[in-house]
Amino acid sequence: MREPRWFQWVRGVGLCLLTLFTVIPLYVMVTTSVKPLSDVQDTFQWLPSALTLEPYVDMWSTVRLADYFVNSAVVSLGAAAFSVLIALFAAYAISRYRFRGRDAFRFTVLSTQMFPGILFLLPLYLIYATVGQATGIVLQGSHIGLIITYLTFSLPFSIWMLVSYFDSIPVDLDEAAYIDGAGPVQTLWRVVIPAAKPGIAAVSIYAFMTAWGETLFASIMTDSDSTTLAIGLRDYSTQSTVYWNEVMSASLVVSIPVVLGFLALQRYLVQGLTAGAVK
Amino acid sequence: MAEVEYRAATRAYPSTPPVRAVDSLDLEIGDGEFLVLVGPSGSGKSTALRMLAGLEDVDEGGISIGSADVTGTPPKARDIAMVFQSYALYPHMTVGENMGFALKLRKTPKDVIRRKVAEAADMLDLREFLDRKPRALSGGQRQRVAMGRAIVRDPSVFLMDEPLSNLDAKLRVETRANIAALQRKLGTTTIYVTHDQVEAMTMGDRVAVLDGGVLQQVAAPRELYDNPANSFVAGFIGSPAMNLETVPSRGDSVLLGGHRVELPRAAQAAAEGLDEVMFGVRPEALRPVPAEEEGIRMDVELVEELGADALVIGSVDVSGAAKRFTVRTDGRGVPGAGETLNLVLRDHEEVHLFHPSTGQRLVA
Ligand SMILES: Nc1ncnc2c1ncn2[C@@H]1O[C@H](COP(=O)(O)OP(=O)(O)O)[C@@H](O)[C@H]1O
Numbered sequence: 001m002r003e004p005r006w007f008q009w010v011r012g013v014g015l016c017l018l019t020l021f022t023v024i025p026l027y028v029m030v031t032t033s034v035k036p037l038s039d040v041q042d043t044f045q046w047l048p049s050a051l052t053l054e055p056y057v058d059m060w061s062t063v064r065l066a067d068y069f070v071n072s073a074v075v076s077l078g079a080a081a082f083s084v085l086i087a088l089f090a091a092y093a094i095s096r097y098r099f100r101g102r103d104a105f106r107f108t109v110l111s112t113q114m115f116p117g118i119l120f121l122l123p124l125y126l127i128y129a130t131v132g133q134a135t136g137i138v139l140q141g142s143h144i145g146l147i148i149t150y151l152t153f154s155l156p157f158s159i160w161m162l163v164s165y166f167d168s169i170p171v172d173l174d175e176a177a178y179i180d181g182a183g184p185v186q187t188l189w190r191v192v193i194p195a196a197k198p199g200i201a202a203v204s205i206y207a208f209m210t211a212w213g214e215t216l217f218a219s220i221m222t223d224s225d226s227t228t229l230a231i232g233l234r235d236y237s238t239q240s241t242v243y244w245n246e247v248m249s250a251s252l253v254v255s256i257p258v259v260l261g262f263l264a265l266q267r268y269l270v271q272g273l274t275a276g277a278v279k
Numbered sequence: 280m281a282e283v284e285y286r287a288a289t290r291a292y293p294s295t296p297p298v299r300a301v302d303s304l305d306l307e308i309g310d311g312e313f314l315v316l317v318g319p320s321g322s323g324k325s326t327a328l329r330m331l332a333g334l335e336d337v338d339e340g341g342i343s344i345g346s347a348d349v350t351g352t353p354p355k356a357r358d359i360a361m362v363f364q365s366y367a368l369y370p371h372m373t374v375g376e377n378m379g380f381a382l383k384l385r386k387t388p389k390d391v392i393r394r395k396v397a398e399a400a401d402m403l404d405l406r407e408f409l410d411r412k413p414r415a416l417s418g419g420q421r422q423r424v425a426m427g428r429a430i431v432r433d434p435s436v437f438l439m440d441e442p443l444s445n446l447d448a449k450l451r452v453e454t455r456a457n458i459a460a461l462q463r464k465l466g467t468t469t470i471y472v473t474h475d476q477v478e479a480m481t482m483g484d485r486v487a488v489l490d491g492g493v494l495q496q497v498a499a500p501r502e503l504y505d506n507p508a509n510s511f512v513a514g515f516i517g518s519p520a521m522n523l524e525t526v527p528s529r530g531d532s533v534l535l536g537g538h539r540v541e542l543p544r545a546a547q548a549a550a551e552g553l554d555e556v557m558f559g560v561r562p563e564a565l566r567p568v569p570a571e572e573e574g575i576r577m578d579v580e581l582v583e584e585l586g587a588d589a590l591v592i593g594s595v596d597v598s599g600a601a602k603r604f605t606v607r608t609d610g611r612g613v614p615g616a617g618e619t620l621n622l623v624l625r626d627h628e629e630v631h632l633f634h635p636s637t638g639q640r641l642v643a
């Protein structure tokens with residue numbers, strides 16, 4: 001059946017508008033990042049008056065970008081690593097064992113996803129303060145505190161995702177491993193986890209990105225030594241000036257790890273999303 | 280001494296009432312024996328096998344392997360190898376790694392593993408595939424890898440759960456012969472589960488028939504065929520199936536297709552006092568006779584030509600109802616559909632009689 005001409009037009013125009021909508025911010029970001037400071041201080045200009053790579057150099061000295069980078073990396077990698085590790089064991093237990101409270105646990109894990117994060121902000125802060133007073137372990141403002149915070153975000157979803165992934169791996173494989181002489185931990189480690197690589201990759205990226213771009217909790221739970229990138233980018237706006245060109249160059253550089261992570265793991269991600277489609 | 284022994288072993292799945300998937304199984308399997316567990320789907324074959332493997336709890340009774348009671352022992356301590364219906368090959372390992380995994384877990388030296396894997400691969404024609412992943416293999420090749428994984432271990436017992444059911448018919452027949460030959464060569468005690476009675480009859484030294492979780496009979500294939508212990512075994516073993524109907528009895532003869540079929544002397548005593556018996560006769564034990572001779576009347580409905588012989592299928596009157604009977608005849612000069620045949624027994628003794636309500640065999 002041929003579509004009427006007007007429909008093709010409407011569709012073409014609609015798709016163009018949609019494309020512009022996503023491309024313009026990207027365009028602004030890239031061009032602004034190569035403008036001299038004078039171009040970004042007054043009214044907005046579509047075209048740079050001159051091209052310069054100075055923002056990419058200066059951005060490291062204007063604010064402590066390198067420190068923020070390290071903070072973000074430590075916190076995000078830490079959150080992703082713990083998320084995957086804990087979720088692996090939790091999901092394996094839920095998928096393979098029938099224990100009392102299994103369904104209640106599953107439901108509780110899921111239900112935490114239904115509340116907006118801000119609800120947890122104050123309670124979490126109070127808990128950290130109390131723990132700090134009682135034990136001397138500093139959780140507010142420390143990397144470990146932030147890692148734990150982000151774990152609470154990413155764990156439930158990670159567990160759910162891995163449970164459904166493990167469910168798609170036939171139990172026969174576990175049983176074959178038992179008979180071949182493996183114990184439960186060896187079975188998980190040498191048979192189930194390798195077979196679940198795509199799911200694990202997907203969960204790692206998810207947990208990493210959740211932490212990398214988070215601003216609300218980071219703005220409360222960090223101090224000047226533990227500031228993460230998402231918060232640190234605000235430092236480019238000072239009382240007198242906003243270094244828009246450096247904000248944009250820094251933003252671009254900050255996105256690189258996420259993009260690289262995606263590229264590295266994308267073949268697993270695609271597999272992960274289609275898991276179970278083919279037996 | 281028995282290599283494997285089930286002692287009143289029971290698996291009752293928790294539910295209300297509990298499902299006794301395997302019910303008080305008593306079975307001894309000799310050293311080096313090839314025992315086939317056969318039965319219809321859901322009869323508890325897999326459960327019985329998995330109890331022996333340690334993958335399923337034993338709720339009552341016990342199981343031994345060799346001289347050791349293994350009732351509560353985990354699978355890894357039982358020295359068994361299993362071939363799964365799905366093959367359960369590790370997808371991320373090559374064929375060689377799949378086959379050597381059990382040895383690797385036992386910290387066997389690398390060169391020993393390599394040698395044993397190579398030996399098994401030669402036996403199964405897998406040499407050239409050792410570096411491939413399972414997903415790059417055909418169904419038949421995967422099946423052989425699953426076999427290889429079991430062989431490499433040199434276990435005291437092989438367990439196989441319908442290992443041929445995912446192969447096409449031709450390959451199944453071929454592989455059937457290969458497995459049987461391999462087992463004879465290795466001499467490893469083997470328990471083989473199948474729902475296919477032809478597989479059971481052709482492969483097993485002995486065959487154990489299960490129904491509803493209960494062991495019906497265990498015997499050599501010939502014995503099972505000639506002397507089924509009850510009507511279930513009689514109907515299950517043999518292809519085409521035995522003609523088996525409950526017919527009116529007069530003690531010395533039964534009435535079938537308008538004809539009095541005289542019972543063998545031994546059977547007459549057993550059938551005494553019953554006004555009905557379950558009467559069984561195999562398709563090849565019947566013979567058509569010319570129309571003027573007296574016999575069991577059968578209206579032919581269908582003829583299946585098999586080449587050397589033919590199966591004639593038709594209806595026979597049993598107490599006023601038309602029942603389907605099958606007769607195996609010579610392939611030449613078969614009757615056409617719509618004809619009427621008179622049938623007689625080839626051998627007066629070749630009938631099977633069972634109790635009409637318990638189904639137990641009436642004569643030994
Ligand atoms: N996990 C289970 N829970 C409850 N009943 C089960 C379970 N597994 C098997 N069964 C029941 O046990 C019986 C035997 O199953 P199975 O041993 O798999 O039969 P087979 O291998 O002969 O086809 C079946 O009736 C089946 O429904």
Ligand SMILES: [Mg+2]
Pocket residue numbers: 324325326
């Ligand atoms: Mg089964």
